[in-house]
Amino acid sequence: MGHEVRYRVRGGRQLHGTVFIQGAKNAVLPMIGASLMAAKGRTVLRNVPIIEDVRRAVELARAIGAKAELHETERTLVIDASSLSSPVLPADIASRFRGSFLFVPALLHRLGEAVIEGVGGCNLGSRNLDFHYNGFKRMGATVTEHVADNGDGIIHIKAGDLRGGTLYCDTPSHTGTENLIMAAALAHGTTLIKNAALEPEVLDNIAILQAMGARISGGGTGFITVEGVDELTAVEHTVMPDRIDAGVFVMAAAITGGDLNLVGATLEHLGVAADKLEQMGVEFHQQGAVLQVRRDRTLRPINVITDEYPGFATDLQSPIMALSCLAEGPSYIYERIFDGRFKLADELGKMGADIEVDGNRAKVNGPRGLRGAEVEAHDLRCGSALVLAGLAAEGETTITSAYYLDRGHAHTAERLSQLGAEIVREAG
Ligand SMILES: CC(=O)N[C@H]1[C@@H](OP(=O)(O)OP(=O)(O)OC[C@H]2O[C@@H](n3ccc(=O)[nH]c3=O)[C@H](O)[C@@H]2O)O[C@H](CO)[C@@H](O)[C@@H]1O
Numbered sequence: 001m002g003h004e005v006r007y008r009v010r011g012g013r014q015l016h017g018t019v020f021i022q023g024a025k026n027a028v029l030p031m032i033g034a035s036l037m038a039a040k041g042r043t044v045l046r047n048v049p050i051i052e053d054v055r056r057a058v059e060l061a062r063a064i065g066a067k068a069e070l071h072e073t074e075r076t077l078v079i080d081a082s083s084l085s086s087p088v089l090p091a092d093i094a095s096r097f098r099g100s101f102l103f104v105p106a107l108l109h110r111l112g113e114a115v116i117e118g119v120g121g122c123n124l125g126s127r128n129l130d131f132h133y134n135g136f137k138r139m140g141a142t143v144t145e146h147v148a149d150n151g152d153g154i155i156h157i158k159a160g161d162l163r164g165g166t167l168y169c170d171t172p173s174h175t176g177t178e179n180l181i182m183a184a185a186l187a188h189g190t191t192l193i194k195n196a197a198l199e200p201e202v203l204d205n206i207a208i209l210q211a212m213g214a215r216i217s218g219g220g221t222g223f224i225t226v227e228g229v230d231e232l233t234a235v236e237h238t239v240m241p242d243r244i245d246a247g248v249f250v251m252a253a254a255i256t257g258g259d260l261n262l263v264g265a266t267l268e269h270l271g272v273a274a275d276k277l278e279q280m281g282v283e284f285h286q287q288g289a290v291l292q293v294r295r296d297r298t299l300r301p302i303n304v305i306t307d308e309y310p311g312f313a314t315d316l317q318s319p320i321m322a323l324s325c326l327a328e329g330p331s332y333i334y335e336r337i338f339d340g341r342f343k344l345a346d347e348l349g350k351m352g353a354d355i356e357v358d359g360n361r362a363k364v365n366g367p368r369g370l371r372g373a374e375v376e377a378h379d380l381r382c383g384s385a386l387v388l389a390g391l392a393a394e395g396e397t398t399i400t401s402a403y404y405l406d407r408g409h410a411h412t413a414e415r416l417s418q419l420g421a422e423i424v425r426e427a428g
């Protein structure tokens with residue numbers, strides 16, 4: 001697993017200045033999956049976030065035979081998938097990030113099968129993949145599971161002759177939609193995907209696939225039509241900015257009472273989260289590609305219900321829980337997407353927060369002054385929420401298990417330090 005990563009934050013400083021929003025984790029991962037579908041040429045991805053999930057994706061691409069070079073300074077990833085050779089997604093890499101499952105369509109089309117030894121990602125309670133499997137099956141694949149000697153379940157998907165059909169997601173799954181689009185892109189005939197996800201990253205993935213030669217229409221409508229083509233070609237593409245990274249920096253300004261310029265952030269991509277933050281007292285001003293944000297009035301409490309885009313993103317639910325600890329009154333949070341995201345409440349409790357959890361609902365009794373403590377990042381967004389809490393707390397906060405934070409945010413300590421925060425990352 002590598003070294004234990006910790007962040008130490010000394011709170012109490014207002015943040016000011018300009019910060020660059022990274023490329024989107026949830027856009028680049030499906031794009032790496034898409035690039036593996038090109039049988040020749042080199043895909044060039046720009047504005048790639050230098051995060052642990054991308055490093056794992058590069059390792060996984062190499063493990064199945066692709067050539068992948070991550071140029072970290074240039075934030076550019078070059079992938080040559082012409083030599084794809086192994087259908088096995090090995091557990092030691094694949095089980096460390098959710099995006100590993102986005103490699104499956106390429107393996108089905110290029111090698112006729114995919115063997116999944118493990119799928120990772122944040123441990124957020126039940127995270128099913130049935131919409132993906134059912135979709136692949138409707139296209140003609142067979143899916144079998146057997147148990148390995150060590151007791152782990154191994155999924156074997158055989159492609160057969162993938163053909164288009166009518167597919168659906170019971171709820172608009174983000175990666176489910178991406179996987180079904182990619183599976184349909186090289187299948188025979190036409191596919192209709194109903195109840196498709198509307199997230200901006202899904203649209204960015206459609207954009208790169210279209211540039212590669214895929215015939216996809218209906219992105220952003222909930223009904224996506226894909227007409228299969230014979231091959232996809234390698235292209236160059238710039239990854240969209242990460243709206244969750246942007247949301248966290250908005251909240252860093254809000255929780256410290258500061259003002260920031262977020263380069264690359266788009267207010268519209270925050271969906272309902274922008275309105276909720278405005279209701280709390282945050283002011284926004286979009287000037288072209290720069291989003292100005294400040295908070296200089298008292299924080300008001302808020303009601304949040306997580307939902308698919310453009311609803312309030314579940315990935316911003318933990319950060320807003322941290323922010324609402326400082327609000328003048330009780331805030332109510334209803335988590336509808338993942339049932340395992342409230343471990344954060346106990347960690348914030350160690351810092352002095354008063355949060356009552358009842359199933360997937362939480363009541364945050366604000367305002368409470370936060371104080372530094374040793375806390376644990378149970379998942380990626382728990383990690384970013386604890387950094388936010390640390391920025392506002394009196395004294396020093398130590399965040400352990402912070403590999404999770406590094407899964408999704410690049411150069412966290414450097415970017416926050418440049419804005420005036422006292423934060424260091426320690427590994428070892
Ligand atoms: C790599 C990536 O893009 N990760 C994002 C993606 O995860 P991910 O794509 O895994 O999330 P989904 O949209 O698929 O999951 C949403 C909900 O649907 C359920 N479900 C999903 C698929 C399925 O086959 N069966 C099923 O029941 C899940 O258990 C969950 O309750 O969207 C989530 C919700 O916006 C984000 O938090 C993650 O950051």
Ligand SMILES: C=C(OP(=O)(O)O)C(=O)O
Pocket residue numbers: 097098099120121122124315380381408
């Ligand atoms: C849940 C998340 O990611 P993943 O789906 O990659 O685990 C997240 O980004 O908060």
